[in-house]
Amino acid sequence: MEMLSNLGDGFVVALTWQNIGLALLGCFLGTIMGALPGLGPSNGVAILIPLAFTLGLGATPSLILLTSVYYGAMYGGRISSILLNIPGDEPAMMTCLDGYPMAQKGMAGQALSISGIASFVGSFFATWGLILLAPQLVKIALLFGPAEYFALFALAFMTLGGVSSTNQAKSAFAAALGLGLAMIGVDTQTGVPRFTFGEVHLYDGLDFLVAIVGLFALSEVFIFLEERHGSADGAGKKLNIGRLTPPMSMVKACTPTMLRTSFLGFIAGVLPGAGASLGSFISYSMEKRLIDKDGTFGKGDPRGVAAPEAGNNAAAGGALVPMLALGVPGSGTTAVLLAVLLSLNITPGPLLFQNNPDVVWGLIAALFIANFMLLLMNIPMVGLFTRVLLIPPRILMPVVAMVSFVGIYGISGSSFDLMVMIGFGVMGWLLRKFDVPLVPIILGTLLGNAMENNLRRAVTIDNGNWMTLFDSPLSLGLWTVAIIGFILPLFLARKVKPRMAKDDEGSLSD
């Protein structure tokens, strides 16, 4: 019952005009960003962070705005998958498989609405899952000392490459690079400058917002410059939406699928290193194996649209669990949300639930509200968003670049930060060419100092004995999971990745 009263308090926090307005704005912008190819949840949230700060929003309102963007982007990704056969963001990749064939049959409107409903179901259950699971995780996390936290951070980095990672060496490289970047600046415990090379601007360390916006948003601009995606925009294609409501029979047929995949997606989201893309992938493959008796999957089966959409939206909710309860995000976008919290001087983790219950429960209540708004926005108003798809990248990308510059300049007012951001943009482009994942870099710059502090605290408490890191059952358990999580993909990746890649190409070769 305590849970429900907490939730009630949360609604009191969330239901102010300002917060409702922000949720509405966030949902709207998020859906647009999700729908536009090239802008996904992580870079969408990244370019809006500076805005939330300069508006002088408090912690809860900023979080409400940005998580609404996050949920919205998860909804929006399906629109271009269905209409153009181009995934609006990575998790929406699987939606192409059945969504586009449905659109070709003249059922685009129905595909959009059934996937909208599936997204709603997925996020709705995931938000309940968050309410039920996060407090339990917090109870465990309260037992953690510095040694366990250090092991937990290590676990986060080692599993981040994920089940689908092709090259664990590159994931490890990315994590080490991120951690190394975090070391720049004055050491918090002894006050000596490290890796600053005498540059005064570096004494405060690199601002991770600069790194995030550079790596995610600017590198996207460079990718477009390289490929000049001119042909990938929707101009010239006539978008015939057709009927916008799904027949009851279709909703009924999809209901068991949605429920199953919501559960599966949620689990995928909670586990470190899995995230929304994998959530939608396993949801689709499981449903295909389970119910595709007539071989209709891939040819415009509504259940094939509902499955990945419920899966990826549920995973988006699930990914918030470790981020809020442990302070360790498992996906790119939740890493960006963690950056928001850290910049607002709020440290997520067990203490957040004790010290700032208004933030946690206000956020959860806002997620429910945002979810209803998104359902309403995405079914009757989907026509509006389809028109946004007509904006070609040659207009969109300059706007993205300029908004990124404005945001970073707005925070610090320094040209030096802009130069660093450009540097990160080039680095992001180069690393993407080498197939090095960017998320561990972000996570490294975010968590590096906390990780080091926990290490030093643990060893100092035990009078300089390094073995203290491994001497409690809890930390041993965490290390075991970390090592398994790092080694397992070396074997699994050969099985999972080719299939994911094959399905992906199959969806784009049409």
Add this chain to the structure above:
Amino acid sequence: MSDRIFGVFGVLLAIGFAFAALHIEESFLSDAVGPKAFPLIIAVILGLSSAVIAFKPDPEPAWPTFGRIAEIAAAVVVMMLYAQMLPVVGFVIATAFAAAFLAWRLGSTILASVLTGVGTSVGIYVIFHLVLGLSLARGPLGF
């Protein structure tokens, strides 16, 4: 081959990082671990993973042609100029130029690029500065 170069570069980076870490000045007031240990651990991971990348390279990434790379280099130069000129000429003028350049290089016609540039710049100025009150760089003309 690209991955081998990348790996070698990574190893050099790790050595450089470790070298810089060893030269961190210890303070007389230090904890049991000190400011060097963790960076050195990172350097080891960085070096090992780079070595693995160099020894077991992935298939060659699809490198763009020289022209495309020049395109990106030009964009980087324009962005750096933008960062430097922003406080000098003010937000609206600098942004209009930079956005127009990017739009042009992404395939807009000259006229459309100019319109995109001016539109982006004025649009951001109105929304972010006039409506939302964000402080943007102020040039000699006051905007």
